[in-house]
Amino acid sequence: MKKPIIIGIAGGTASGKTTLATQIKEEFQEDVIVLSHDFYYKSLTNLTKAEREQRNYDCPEAFETDLLISHLQKLMTGQTIERPIYSYTERLRQKETITVKPAPIIVLEGILVLENEELADLMDIKIFVDTDSDIRLTRLIERDQKQRGLNLEYILTKYKDTLKPMHEKYVEPCKKKADIVVPANREKNEIGFGIVVEKVRNLLKNS
Numbered sequence: 001m002k003k004p005i006i007i008g009i010a011g012g013t014a015s016g017k018t019t020l021a022t023q024i025k026e027e028f029q030e031d032v033i034v035l036s037h038d039f040y041y042k043s044l045t046n047l048t049k050a051e052r053e054q055r056n057y058d059c060p061e062a063f064e065t066d067l068l069i070s071h072l073q074k075l076m077t078g079q080t081i082e083r084p085i086y087s088y089t090e091r092l093r094q095k096e097t098i099t100v101k102p103a104p105i106i107v108l109e110g111i112l113v114l115e116n117e118e119l120a121d122l123m124d125i126k127i128f129v130d131t132d133s134d135i136r137l138t139r140l141i142e143r144d145q146k147q148r149g150l151n152l153e154y155i156l157t158k159y160k161d162t163l164k165p166m167h168e169k170y171v172e173p174c175k176k177k178a179d180i181v182v183p184a185n186r187e188k189n190e191i192g193f194g195i196v197v198e199k200v201r202n203l204l205k206n207s
Contacts, residue, residue, distance in 0.1 A: 002104070003076060004075065004076060004102065004103060004104050004105060004106050005104065005105045005106070005124050005125070005200060005203045005204065006072070006076075006105075006106045006108065006122055006123045006124050006125075007024065007105065007106070007107045007108065007123065007124065007125045007127065007196075007200070008108045008109075008113045008114055008119075008120060008123040008125070008126045008127065009021055009107060009108065009109040009110075009113065009127045009128075009129060010109075010110065010111060010112065010113050010114040010115075010126070010127070010128050010129070010171070010174045010178070011111065011128055011129030011130065011131065011171070012111060012129075012131060012133070012136050012167050012171050012172075013058070013111055013136060013140055013163055013167070014131075014135075014136045014137075014139035014140040014143060015129045015130070015131035015136055016129045016131055016182075017109040017110070017111075017129050018036075018109060020109075020127070020129055020182065020193065020196070021034050021107045021109045022034075023193050024105070024107055024196065024197070024200070025107070027197055028104075028105055028200070030103070031103055031104045031105050032103060032104075032105045032106075032107060033075075033100055033101075033102075033103040033105070033106055033107070034107045034109065035068070035071070035072070035083065035100070035106065035107070035108050035109075036108075036109055036110055037063055037065075037068065037108065037109065037110025037111070037112060037113050038086060038110060039068075039083055039084050039085070039086050040063050040064045040065065040067055040068045040084060040086075041057065041062060041063060041064070041086050041091075041093065042062060042063065042064050042093075043084075043086075043092050043093035044091065044092070045092065049090065049091065052090075052091035052092070053091065053154075055091070056162050056166065057091075057162075058111065058162055058163050058166035058167070058170070058171075059166050059170060060112055060115055060116065060170065063110075063112065065116050065119060067084075068108075068119065069116075069118055069119055069122070071083060071100075072106065072108070072119075072122055073122075075100070075102045075103075075106060076102075076106075076122075078102050079102065080099060080100065080101050080102070081099075081100050082097035082098070082099055082100075083097060083098050083100050084097060085097060085098060088147075088148045089148060089149060104204065105200065105204075108123070111167075111170075111171050112170060112171065112174070114126055114128065114174035114177045114178065115170055115171075115173075115174055120177060124203055125179055125180065125196070125199055125200070125203075126177055126178045126179045126180070127178055127179070127180045127181075127182060127196060128174060128175045128177075128178035128180070128181045128182070129182050130175065130181050130182065130183050131183075133164075133167075137159060140155065140159065140163075141155055141156075180192070180195060180196060180199070182195075182196070
């Protein structure tokens, strides 16, 4: 089996990482699998739900990145993995898993996928989705209220106390590691997406 092309997509919370990952999936169809760093949040079963709600989920220590790296290395050698399922409402990893088979293109998306050097070194293309903080906050409020059932006061408090300072400390510096910085102040940046697609096609052709 040929080594898969590995694409890392980083950027702030609600910056448009998932949108770009979905566009790549739609372009290359069954040749793509998408892994989110969020699937690999540590499962804090020793804490109460109230305690879990107060944890910092925007720092490197919140993720079991070693497991993600292990799974990625297995996929790279043609092995199947059982990837975790994470519940945002309970802040726990579920008992069930999802079977993921190898594919020619692997997309890794998450706020800190470029922060970890060992993980970043496995990538063929490193992308940073760069979106204005006001736009990200608006999207964050809408997403967390609709999809995760969180109230506005909680969202704004977590943004001010945790998400914003962690973004400045860990996420923003990752922009310097990116091969491609995609401005995403619009819903979709077709030019930026076109550059990514062309790069992937060239890698596929030469692999």
